[in-house]
């Protein structure tokens with residue numbers, strides 16, 4: 096028997112990126128606790144992190160590849176699996192063109208090194224425009240807004256939680272989600288600290304969430320109307336001469352135009368639509384303006400809505416009007432260790448939308464992506480350019496995207512070939528012809544390429560694999576590399592050649608850039624000095640060397656609890672990549688969408704609309720298989736306000752039928768005044784009752800798929816993001 100030992104691992108189960116200390120006996124994980132020495136998370140974890148060993152050791156995880164033979168998925172060798180991928184994808188591309196291969200990237204790609212490092216290579220070699228990701232059921236409105244305002248869709252300012260005096264938080268529930276596009280371990284603690292130091296927390300949410308309970312003021316807004324509220328806040332700032340952009344003025348074009356365009360969104364004009372008294376809106380605006388520093392922050396509930404891009408744009412408009420963008424205590428741009436060293440300030444290439452359109456419904460692309468809502472129709476609608484094959488990586492769109500039944504059928508009946516890179520046989524991967532399972536996270540190294548760019552404190556942490564790869568396992572990076580080779584005509588080549596190719600390209604580009612720390616070097620020599628025992632480590636080493644902090648991989652290895660790179664600093668001039676070199680405060684596509692918002696002022700609101708919710712012990716569609724995280728209050732119930740329950744004849748614990756344009760569901764009712772009247776709430780990620788799914792625990796309490804209520808046609812038009820919150824529903828009792 097070997098002695099128990101410990102190893103460090105950054106938690107991949109949400110965006111907070113907490114440091115975990117794992118206990119290991121032999122090669123078996125026996126527990127996880129918070130790493131008190133972690134320079135960022137300082138010991139904080141949540142129940143999911145505490146269950147890491149159980150998540151890691153779930154017996155339903157696939158242990159090796161599956162290949163469909165005679166219509167049935169069967170165990171196979173890695174060689175058989177990749178041979179089949181190469182044999183099927185290449186001829187399809189040759190015959191039908193690259194767009195016939197759809198690539199679907201799901202949420203966990205931002206939680207793995209492989210997911211950050213390889214999909215860009217896959218896409219550049221495959222050259223398909225059929226790209227669908229979780230962004231269009233999530234944060235695409237923020238990317239579009241940032242692209243238009245700052246010229247860079249990844250220039251996303253984050254609220255300076257540790258220093259702000261006033262936080263106006265819309266459509267986010269970090270006490271349960273632990274935060275999003277704002278990476279902050281112990282977000283709950285940071286909100287409590289804000290209040291302890293005398294600051295103000297305002298939460299705008301149709302539900303009285305755990306976050307709302309912590310707030311000085313909870314504003315139970317009517318779902319879908321955040322853009323109206325935010326426009327009215329801007330209007331009050333102008334009208335009452337409370338705008339104070341300060342030093343930002345020299346960076347911003349369009350202040351006067353914004354003042355004109357919000358002129359008629361007065362508190363009185365929007366009050367009925369938002370169901371917030373006009374006086375209260377004025378108070379909110381004055382409070383925001385009066386705070387020494389303040390940050391406006393909106394997330395999922397103000398993003399996956401009819402006016403998602405407008406709301407996200409207005410969040411930053413308010414940060415700018417109050418002078419809080421790019422200043423400590425306001426909303427700042429993080430600087431991660433693996434982004435290329437910033438170039439000198441000056442005009443950039445700008446950001447374009449709609450460079451191409453989806454085939455069936457003509458949705459404009461955004462950031463090179465088509466709406467996930469349109470995936471099913473792109474597969475099942477006959478014609479030139481149809482998606483005939485799908486490569487799905489860490490994605491379960493049958494549950495996470497609108498109209499899962501249609502997608503389910505499309506994947507099963509209309510696809511010629513499908514590959515899933517997924518640890519589970521679930522609602523989506525069960526349709527694949529080849530399933531390539533990555534190892535459990537304890538066997539993978541970790542670095543947060545994505546989330547360090549949204550972190551409230553600059554830092555870098557790397558955790559090598561805690562446990563060696565089990566026999567028969569393949570590292571997820573190698574799976575991705577082999578997949579890339581198989582689909583791009585290089586099947587069978589050394590997977591390391593993919594990393595070599597990336598390194599060569601990146602270094603050749605960098606040495607030619609005057610501002611690069613490697614300017615003027617020799618790419619071959621520079622490649623030779625890179626250290627690291629794997630391709631991903633060498634690429635991380637290279638990215639650190641190209642980055643802004645004079646770091647190398649050895650620094651991270653020498654500091655396993657992380658390297659502190661300091662608090663966020665003002666850096667707007669570096670960030671701007673618009674053609675004008677300024678913040679373009681009223682971009683044309685935004686101005687063109689505002690009349691659509693204005694029209695809603697004359698419309699009668701729907702009697703009953705649905706919003707989602709997240710539970711602290713869940714993670715989208717794939718953690719319901721973990722016994723200690725499932726059950727208790729983590730259940731798929733329809734929350735209904737007592738007044739609505741009485742009006743509709745619903746009883747707590749009874750069943751109801753809920754219907755909308757995409758279909759209807761039978762759901763258990765939970766009567767609670769945690770939702771406001773006129774609003775019902777059903778969580779997503781449930782509906783684990785399909786045949787062929789190998790997730791035994793989840794199947795025992797399957798729940799229903801809320802996204803079946805949607806038919807895929809409700810989108811925020813600028814970003815192609817699905818409207819998952821604030822759509823009308825009808826609810827009737829079932830006796």
Ligand SMILES: Nc1nc2c(c(=O)[nH]1)N[C@H]1C(S)=C(S)[C@@H](COP(=O)(O)OP(=O)(O)OC[C@H]3O[C@@H](n4cnc5c(=O)[nH]c(N)nc54)[C@H](O)[C@@H]3O)O[C@H]1N2
Pocket residue numbers: 200201202203207229232233234395488489490491492494495496516517518519521533571707708714715716717778779780801802819
């Ligand atoms: N109604 C409604 N729908 C929603 C939302 C909502 O709020 N309401 N939220 C939306 C949001 S914000 C998001 S991000 C999407 C998420 O939707 P998806 O992108 O589909 O992500 P998940 O549901 O988390 O499913 C992730 C898949 O990745 C697999 N997986 C887990 N770990 C790994 C790994 O290490 N490697 C690989 N290769 N695979 C892994 C899981 O088994 C699962 O199949 O859902 C969206 N859908």
Ligand SMILES: Nc1nc2c(c(=O)[nH]1)N[C@H]1C(S)=C(S)[C@@H](COP(=O)(O)OP(=O)(O)OC[C@H]3O[C@@H](n4cnc5c(=O)[nH]c(N)nc54)[C@H](O)[C@@H]3O)O[C@H]1N2
Pocket residue numbers: 109110202233265266267268269271272273274275299300301302304316317318319320321394395396397400706707708709710711712713714715820821
């Ligand atoms: N425990 C847990 N943590 C998670 C996840 C999970 O599934 N479970 N998923 C992860 C992912 S992928 C993401 S993107 C993040 C998301 O993290 P958050 O953005 O914090 O998302 P939610 O917790 O869904 O909170 C959204 C809130 O918006 C409210 N809302 C709905 N409609 C409206 C509206 O029209 N206006 C306003 N103002 N509010 C509205 C809802 O009631 C809800 O409380 O969480 C991540 N962390």
Ligand code: SF4
Pocket residue numbers: 106107108109110111112113139140141142143144145273280281
């Ligand atoms: S808050 Fe997020 S990162 Fe931290 S332990 Fe929980 S799931 Fe993991």
Ligand SMILES: [Mo]
Pocket residue numbers: 202229233
């Ligand atoms: Mo998400």
